[in-house]
Amino acid sequence: xxxxxxxxxxxxxxxxxxxxxxxxFFTAGAGxxxxxxxxxxxxxxxxxxxxxxxxLATIVMAVSITALTLSQRLNRGVIGQ
Numbered sequence: 907x908x909x910x911x912x913x914x915x916x917x918x919x920x921x922x923x924x925x926x927x928x929x930x931f932f933t934a935g936a937g938x939x940x941x942x943x944x945x946x947x948x949x950x951x952x953x954x955x956x957x958x959x960x961x962l963a964t965i966v967m968a969v970s971i972t973a974l975t976l977s978q979r980l981n982r983g984v985i986g987q
Contacts, residue, residue: 910980917973 923930927944934945941949943966950959 913973913977 923942923944927942927948930942930945931948934941947959947962950956950962
């Protein structure tokens with residue numbers, strides 16, 4: 907019963923993390939004790955696109971598409987029965 911709420915919360919946190927990149931970038935400060943995933947990707951891209959960035963983008967897309975597909979199937983009741 908609580909699992910869908912936890913998954914929804916995680917997806918919302920990820921979405922807000924990506925969406926609020928500009929605010930996080932300007933308020934992070936010089937030390938950047940904690941960085942979000944979008945800030946880390948941005949700092950890696952500044953030096954040129956490397957295979958690590960391509961792999962990270964592929965992983966993020968795969969996780970997003972998998973979560974979307976799973977969510978759609980659960981809502982239709984295909985997996986839940």
